[in-house]
Amino acid sequence: MSEDIRAGEIVTALPETFDAGVYFIGRIRTPWKTRSECPRNARGSDAVCTIELDPRYAAALDGVATCTHLVVLYFMHEARRDLVVQVSRHSGRRGTFALRSPVRPNPIALSVVRLLRIEGTTLSVVGLDCLDGTPLIDIKPYFASVDAVPEAVVGWSKGGKE
Amino acid sequence: MSEDIRAGEIVTALPETFDAGVYFIGRIRTPWKTRSECPRNARGSDAVCTIELDPRYAAALDGVATCTHLVVLYFMHEARRDLVVQVSRHSGRRGTFALRSPVRPNPIALSVVRLLRIEGTTLSVVGLDCLDGTPLIDIKPYFASVDAVPEAVVGWSKGGKE
Numbered sequence: 182m183s184e185d186i187r188a189g190e191i192v193t194a195l196p197e198t199f200d201a202g203v204y205f206i207g208r209i210r211t212p213w214k215t216r217s218e219c220p221r222n223a224r225g226s227d228a229v230c231t232i233e234l235d236p237r238y239a240a241a242l243d244g245v246a247t248c249t250h251l252v253v254l255y256f257m258h259e260a261r262r263d264l265v266v267q268v269s270r271h272s273g274r275r276g277t278f279a280l281r282s283p284v285r286p287n288p289i290a291l292s293v294v295r296l297l298r299i300e301g302t303t304l305s306v307v308g309l310d311c312l313d314g315t316p317l318i319d320i321k322p323y324f325a326s327v328d329a330v331p332e333a334v335v336g337w338s339k340g341g342k343e
Numbered sequence: 344m345s346e347d348i349r350a351g352e353i354v355t356a357l358p359e360t361f362d363a364g365v366y367f368i369g370r371i372r373t374p375w376k377t378r379s380e381c382p383r384n385a386r387g388s389d390a391v392c393t394i395e396l397d398p399r400y401a402a403a404l405d406g407v408a409t410c411t412h413l414v415v416l417y418f419m420h421e422a423r424r425d426l427v428v429q430v431s432r433h434s435g436r437r438g439t440f441a442l443r444s445p446v447r448p449n450p451i452a453l454s455v456v457r458l459l460r461i462e463g464t465t466l467s468v469v470g471l472d473c474l475d476g477t478p479l480i481d482i483k484p485y486f487a488s489v490d491a492v493p494e495a496v497v498g499w500s501k502g503g504k505e
Contacts (some may be wrong), residue, residue, distance in 0.1 A: 195366065200478065201418055202361025203449045216435055220384035237355050238448065241378060244441030249497025254451060261421050265403035278482040279406030286400065287365045287370055287480045291453065293490055308489075315361065318449045320440040322497045327470075329493040335484045336409025 189274050191266035195286065205316035207302075209255055212296075213312055220310045221271070230309040232317060234302040246299050250323035253292050253309065256316045257283030272338070279337065293323055326342040351357035351436050353428035357448065369396040369464075371417055375474055382472045383433070389444035392456075392471040394479060396464040407482065408461050414490070415454050417473055419445030434500070441499065455485055 186192065194330045213219045218235040232253065234242065245251070260283035267282055268274045277285050294308035304320070348354065373392045375381045381389040394415065396404065407413070422445035429434045429444055439447050456470035466482070 191402050193402070195399075199364025200367040201365050201420060203363050203451075204358050204360040204424075206448050214486060237357075238351050238427055238440075240355070241439035241447075242441075242500045243436075243438030245438060246358045248441065248496070249498075250492050250495035252453065254449070254453075258363060262366075265400055266405060274405075276405030276407060277403035278400075279404075279410065279484055281483055281486070285403075285481060286368050287416070289365075289451065291414065291416075291479055291483070293492055295492075319447060319451055321443055321453070322441055322500075323492060323495045324443070324445060324497055324500070325493050325495045329486060329491045329495065330412050330455055330457075331487050331493055333412035333485045333491065333493045334410070335486055336411075337406045338484075338486070 185261070187268040189268045190264055191267065192263050193265045195263050200282040203256065203318050205256065205318065206238055207232060207317035209309060209311055209315040209317055211309055211311060211313045216312065219312060226310065227307055229297065229305055229307055232304040232306060232320070234304070234317070236302050239302050242302070243297060245320065245322070248296055248322045251294050251296055251306065252321040252323050252328070253294050253317070254319035255290050255311060255317050257288035257290050258316055260284045262286050262288060274336065289318065347423070349430045351428065351430045352426055354425050355427045357425050365418065365480050367418065367480065368400055368496060369394060369479035371471060371473055371477040371479055373471055373473060373475045377476065381474060388472065389426040389469055391459065391467055391469055394466040394468060394482070396466070398464050401464050404464065407484070410458055410484045412485035413456050413458055413468065414483040414485050415456050415468070415471065415479070417452050418478045418480050419450035419452050420478055422446045424448050424450060437499065441449070451480065
């Protein structure tokens with residue numbers, strides 16, 4: 182994939198083996214079929230997306246309907262994993278851990294979503310910006326007491342998720 | 344591990360194989376050597392913890408020092424993964440996805456931390472509540488624009504992270 186590297190980007194040597202495994206526990210359905218169609222910032226879209234949970238985990242949804250917001254973790258399985266410095270028109274030249282780019286050693290993305298409803302093992306939510314078919318890896322309750330930091334600043338950014 | 348199940352808890356059959364792999368990209372150093380020593384809620388502790396990043400990813404920290412807060416993902420590698428309903432004195436009987444418990448199909452925890460400083464590949468932060476030696480899997484910038492939802496409610500909880 183070296184032809185995909187832009188001037189200024191840096192590749193690292195990843196370890197030869199993985200240290201742990203993850204299960205795909207469901208799929209995320211969104212209106213976006215290609216990367217270029219995805220919204221740049223999930224707050225910029227009020228599209229309703231659905232999370233289709235594998236029925237083997239159905240009982241794990243007990244109590245989730247009492248949450249107004251959830252943290253959703255998903256796996257950006259099409260992304261390369263070895264770039265430590267990335268260059269983009271939008272964000273300039275940045276270290277991977279200063280970005281929310283799917284390109285990272287562990288391509289696990291997180292989105293905070295608003296829960297609309299749950300029907301069986303299908304959750305309807307607002308706030309996702311990923312490709313249709315993206316594998317789901319976790320759903321967590323969002324606790325404002327520990328997760329909300331309105332005063333947080335990303336100094337290099339003019340605002341918005343990069 | 345069936346002897347560890349409490350009355351009312353439900354076990355599911357996990358898939359036979361993993362769908363993807365993760366790398367441990369560093370280690371988290373905290374003052375807590377056993378589960379019982381860990382604070383119940385990270386906001387309840389102002390202990391300074393350190394994140395020791397594998398030097399192969401050093402360049403990926405470029406720009407991170409401009410962030411006041413980060414999202415840290417880590418792997419709770421000692422937790423069982425097959426409980427879909429859990430019972431605890433503190434939280435009652437709840438579905439796994441209504442809890443922040445380390446016991447979940449993919450034991451990936453997330454904490455929002457305040458960044459104090461970076462020295463080489465060591466980050467000093469406030470806001471972690473995990474065991475000393477916990478494997479690190481990701482560091483992300485915290486964007487208040489998409490990550491902060493102060494009005495979020497977890498209806499079943501009286502407050503605090505469960």
